[in-house]
Amino acid sequence: MWLAAALPGAAQVGGLGSLLVSGWAAVACAGAARRHPATLRRFWTLLAATMGLAVLGQACWALRRLTGDELPYLPLVAAAFTAGIVTGTAALLSALTAPRSRVGRARIVLDGVIVGLALVPVGWVLLFRDLAPADLADPVRTLGLLYPVLDLVQLTVLVAVIGMTRPVWRPMTLIAGSLAARVVADTAYVALVARGDYVAGHLVDACWPVSYLLIVVATRYPPPPARPDPDDTTDAPLPPWWQVALPYLPVGGAIVAVVLVRQPTxxxxxxxxxxxxxxxxxxxxxxxxxxxQNLRLVARLRRLAYTDQLTGLPNRLMFTRRLRQALRAEGPVAVLMLDLDGFKQVNDRFGHAAGDSLLTSLAARMRDAVAGDGVIARLGGDEFAVLVDGSPPVVPERLAERLLDALRPSDGEEHAGVHPSASIGIAQYGPQHASHTDLLRDADIAMYAAKEAGKSAYRVCTPQLREAAVSRAELIADLRRAVDEGQLHLEFQPIVDLATGAVRSAEALVRWRHPRLGLLSPARFLPLAEETGLIVQIDRWVIHEACRAAAAWRDRPAEATVAVNIAAAHLRRPDLIATVTAATAAAGLAPRMLTLELTESALIDGSEAVLERLRQLRELGIRISIDDFGTGYSSLSYLHRIPATELKIDRSFVARLDLDDDRAYATVEMVTRLAGAFDLSVVAEGVETERQHAAVAAIGCVHGQGYRYGRPGGLMQLNPARIRKIA
Structure with a gap:
């Protein structure tokens, strides 16, 4: 206001105002450096040094004005302001959003320098074009043009540092406003000096204290909530075109300006x-x-494209590329396919972080085991592969043994489900392999054969295994059509009262009448159904058919029920309750007449949602039976949590009763007493002989199931009189 009104002493007021506000800004920045965290301390300290240099320059400027010089220009003033440009730029480069690499910082500084230098000819045209050559000889007039140029360098650096970070930290916006005010002040000052119109106390002098005041305001804001990583561009959006072209846009104007300012000579x-x-x-x-930077980016992209980020091993893409190269070399080639056994349990029980840690550890062991005899890669999940080539190549079987030895747990690592083993399949290149996909297919076939052999083993692909795999694929394709074409049917096996022989229940067992292979047992096709996800569709069909058949069972005793096995995959589906209620309602069967049999392995993987689903089924009246009890992860805690109504003793314990096995007898007796303590009924499975019948009856089992009482068959075989006679 003093300068605008042109009051007396305007020059002194302008100089004193700039001096006081710049000093205030220096103190405020020093205070912010003490208050803010260590990550911002360097930023505010350098800004405090910048404001301190501004104080020095303004003090010299004011001193010269007090002596009566209207156009003060001292080397010390120039040095102070120039040093302030350097420290201010260093402060911007230490901001949280600035690049951390030296190359990134140098690139930003060069962008600023290019913009500043490109605008020198433009400024020359706008400010000095009409001046006489004698006036241009004055260094005060010509070199003064560098001040706004240096300001533009800083402003360009600030724009590049902020980049695409959103939201922008408010102090950075205020600092940008401060730099813009300084650009206006220095440009107007140079223009006035060039025309000889500048006098101390001009209104333009107010722009400098405004610039410093914005810095003071910036120190009042708190630090940002989290430190962004400027070098992490994973989720960063692409910069706009103008930001990429920013350092190059003024160059065209500079070329035009140089042409315009050529002297008559x-x-x-x-x-x-x-x-x-x-x-x-x-x-x-x-x-x-x-x-x-482009070369480094290409190298980084290549590493990302061909390297597994978790283990550091080559990935599937790199492995396939190396395999193709090895096959083109026409030398001996072998592929080892590895799949970790039981790894899913680690993720389910301990979480994916524990699973990732285990994968990293096992990958390091396998890398050391392979050493220089092959290339190991992670194909995805818990699946790995090893490529063996070279001359002379290592024997693949020996390498497989080394890998299995490396994966065996050391002392202190014997925890259930924590340290999985591996199943390894081996395929060697031969005339039957038309391409690398055939070789990988054979290795995969051999790996599944190793799993079926008991895991923690290796198998070499043979013509027999290859033929069996083809048959297996054909069987899966046929199974997809079995339900729709009515090839499945149910057989029922009675569950009887051991004391009277009366039928108390019947278990529904699914069979497959294959049009080419004949009648197939569940053991032949249900594992395939579980692997392919068809088990849920088959389960639904079995539930509906079992309820319909039970409702039509004319000679059924009043309290007899029908039992249906439920797969673990179906148990985890939220639509299980809707499926069961729809089946009983459609058949007109009371819910209490249906029993769902669940294996221990299916229950052990159950979450709270699964347990709540079982509780809802019990509230509807559906009975819950734990099948094959004693063979899974038997635990008293699960009997407390699961709303079961029945335990079925596994046939493996009953079968040993014929051998006078005291441990088997004690096991059956213990389970019977345990069930009584939990108010659960007990069914002894697999009773086939008179001796087994007598033993389970003597122990106190109430119900029995097995060939002793009846083989699976149609509903007509569930004749209570016939079964009572046999009993």
């Missing part, structure tokens, strides 16, 4: 010539840095 002023040479040098260095 055809020469270009020396200052412009030097600036253009410096601009060309900066552009060359900038392009060199860009080329270097």
């Amino acid at each position: 055809g020469q270009t002023p020396h200052l412009l010539f030097v600036c253009m040479m410096a601009l060309l040098a900066a552009l060359a260095v900038r392009q060199g840095l860009a080329a270097t």
